[in-house]
Amino acid sequence: MIDAFLEGLLLVLQWKAFAFMLLGIAVGFWVGLLPGLGGVTTLALLLPFIYAMKPVEGFAFLLGMHSVVATTGDITSVLFGIPGEGTTAATVLDGHAMAKKGEAGRALGAALASSLVGAIVGAAALALAVPVVRPLVLAFGSPELFMIAIVGIAFIASLSAQGGRGLLRGFLAGGFGLLVATVGQDPQAGVARYTFDSLYLWSGLDLVPVLIGIFAIPEIIDLVVRGGSIAGEMPKGRLNRGALEGVKDTFRHFWLTIRCSLIGTFIGIMPGLGGAVAQWLAYGHAAQSVRSPEEREGFGKGDVRGVLGPGAANNSKEGGALIPTVAFGVPGSSSMAILLGGFFLLGLVPGPDMLTQHLAVTFSMVWTIVIANIVTVVVCFLFLNQLARVTLVRGEYLVPVILVLIFIGSYTANNHYGDILLMLFFGAVGYLMVAGGWPRAPFILGLVLGKIVENYLYISVARYETAWLTRPIVLVLMALAIAAALYPLIQARRFRARSEHRA
Amino acid sequence: MHSRASLILGICIMIIAGAAIVIAMDWPLKAKLFPLVIGIPVFCMATAEVAWGLLDPAARSEAMEFRLSGQASGATAVRRTLLAIGWLVGFFAAIVLLGYPVAVPLLVFLYLKLQGREGWILSGVFAGVVWAAFYAIFDRLLHVPFPAGWIAAWLGLA
Numbered sequence: 001m002i003d004a005f006l007e008g009l010l011l012v013l014q015w016k017a018f019a020f021m022l023l024g025i026a027v028g029f030w031v032g033l034l035p036g037l038g039g040v041t042t043l044a045l046l047l048p049f050i051y052a053m054k055p056v057e058g059f060a061f062l063l064g065m066h067s068v069v070a071t072t073g074d075i076t077s078v079l080f081g082i083p084g085e086g087t088t089a090a091t092v093l094d095g096h097a098m099a100k101k102g103e104a105g106r107a108l109g110a111a112l113a114s115s116l117v118g119a120i121v122g123a124a125a126l127a128l129a130v131p132v133v134r135p136l137v138l139a140f141g142s143p144e145l146f147m148i149a150i151v152g153i154a155f156i157a158s159l160s161a162q163g164g165r166g167l168l169r170g171f172l173a174g175g176f177g178l179l180v181a182t183v184g185q186d187p188q189a190g191v192a193r194y195t196f197d198s199l200y201l202w203s204g205l206d207l208v209p210v211l212i213g214i215f216a217i218p219e220i221i222d223l224v225v226r227g228g229s230i231a232g233e234m235p236k237g238r239l240n241r242g243a244l245e246g247v248k249d250t251f252r253h254f255w256l257t258i259r260c261s262l263i264g265t266f267i268g269i270m271p272g273l274g275g276a277v278a279q280w281l282a283y284g285h286a287a288q289s290v291r292s293p294e295e296r297e298g299f300g301k302g303d304v305r306g307v308l309g310p311g312a313a314n315n316s317k318e319g320g321a322l323i324p325t326v327a328f329g330v331p332g333s334s335s336m337a338i339l340l341g342g343f344f345l346l347g348l349v350p351g352p353d354m355l356t357q358h359l360a361v362t363f364s365m366v367w368t369i370v371i372a373n374i375v376t377v378v379v380c381f382l383f384l385n386q387l388a389r390v391t392l393v394r395g396e397y398l399v400p401v402i403l404v405l406i407f408i409g410s411y412t413a414n415n416h417y418g419d420i421l422l423m424l425f426f427g428a429v430g431y432l433m434v435a436g437g438w439p440r441a442p443f444i445l446g447l448v449l450g451k452i453v454e455n456y457l458y459i460s461v462a463r464y465e466t467a468w469l470t471r472p473i474v475l476v477l478m479a480l481a482i483a484a485a486l487y488p489l490i491q492a493r494r495f496r497a498r499s500e501h502r503a
Numbered sequence: 504m505h506s507r508a509s510l511i512l513g514i515c516i517m518i519i520a521g522a523a524i525v526i527a528m529d530w531p532l533k534a535k536l537f538p539l540v541i542g543i544p545v546f547c548m549a550t551a552e553v554a555w556g557l558l559d560p561a562a563r564s565e566a567m568e569f570r571l572s573g574q575a576s577g578a579t580a581v582r583r584t585l586l587a588i589g590w591l592v593g594f595f596a597a598i599v600l601l602g603y604p605v606a607v608p609l610l611v612f613l614y615l616k617l618q619g620r621e622g623w624i625l626s627g628v629f630a631g632v633v634w635a636a637f638y639a640i641f642d643r644l645l646h647v648p649f650p651a652g653w654i655a656a657w658l659g660l661a
Contacts, residue, residue: 454537
């Protein structure tokens, strides 16, 4: 085992494999930075290039690219408030709020350091969990996966706003997201739902234009309204000081970073949930970990823990997602499904052979994730303060560039004008949500999970009728969902009792 | 602004959820199960939110996230918000009518000239740099297919 572990490292460090990994990192770096251009699409575009490569070189190239996309996607989210990737949307909430307070460097430092910790935890999980993960994956059928999704929505809906009305708005936003996700051809009966005879809507609403619209448009309007730069009139010195402070924050909240990394790994292992879910669950967990109402109010206004949680989970999920892909040939996400295609192109069959005959190749994947993230984080840190200065550029220069990026980013989802209309429509929805004090996170999570929830619900009902509701893990998860929904009310009551006791 | 935006959003969601329920009624069970399971609670919650807003307009609930800055207020804020929406809609119209390769430098140039009140040379150079980056990355490198605008199509140039 240890021999294979070291052999995996040596395989990645061979000059050809290492060069391909650097090339993949360079591609992934830019893909992450550009909004709308997704890691999944790029993975598919790069697949034909691996025909002539050896397995280790091919995986170094593909995984090198894929494992850094979320890391650099955080940079766009923090600096411009536009999710660089669908999986980095949660970083916008507190990361961009920090940038507006003149703490872009600190937010970027925290995002990058937590990404690195997350990547290492995910890779370690991949290395350690392969032999023990089989019973875990097999214990989770459609009913349990349906309930995990419900727990996720309950978690975010209850934690993203305050008070009874906040709870109502959180669940309403989550439910609205689920409802919007039903647009498109129904997977069971083939009925075109809410498509209004438009061919564009048949395949459902693409996540990228919706994400860009709901997060970027309110920010742009606000930037135009208030004038000046993203960071306002903050002194320049604060930006330069911030990056190292962000790294220190990662270690100040080390256990939170580790817990969020483990959440990301777990979600990565579970088929069908994916990185877009992992980041929100991690964000919810970070928000839940507060100790006082004052701390709670700071979330969304630039609390560094809101950056650390999603940053760590985004990267740890890659190692987690590789576990079922490598061990059972069951891809947990669309990117892993494409990577599975890579296995076959390279002449490898996922399954027991990857844990015996090709164990060194499996470990080379672990090392690729770790090394690719270290290289990216080091490169990013070299330019971090320069990147952070973007927040001091006058809005008159930034707004047209951001407009160009979001209009192209949305359009590239399907190369259709409908993508831009969708982005503008959800921009209006996002603006109203922000203006009205509604949380956007539950809406996005509902939209992301909509199709998955419907499929798992349908399979559960078709396979078990109502008996699925009495499965032990389902009952535990149901209790967890109810606890998650009631937790903020209980917490508020506890805070109130404590302050009364002190008085 | 806060309660009005919330009320508009609540009413819109109520109408959308209500329409979604009515439309779904005609579908087979397999297709309507999920929209109804979700749509009915969403309609009820939206109704409750609207009622809450009407009965107790002073009750506020802050989301734990980004808020619009209050640096500009009143008529100035409204005027600038409409201006920002104007740029968004105008850029979309320019893309449809002229195509991306023309609309991108045009937007950057006009924004700097009109909104930023910059000089002709600076606006032109900046627009040129943004266009060059756009052309190199999205056209030459990624081969994103940008259609010609409607005007070029009408003139038979596309």
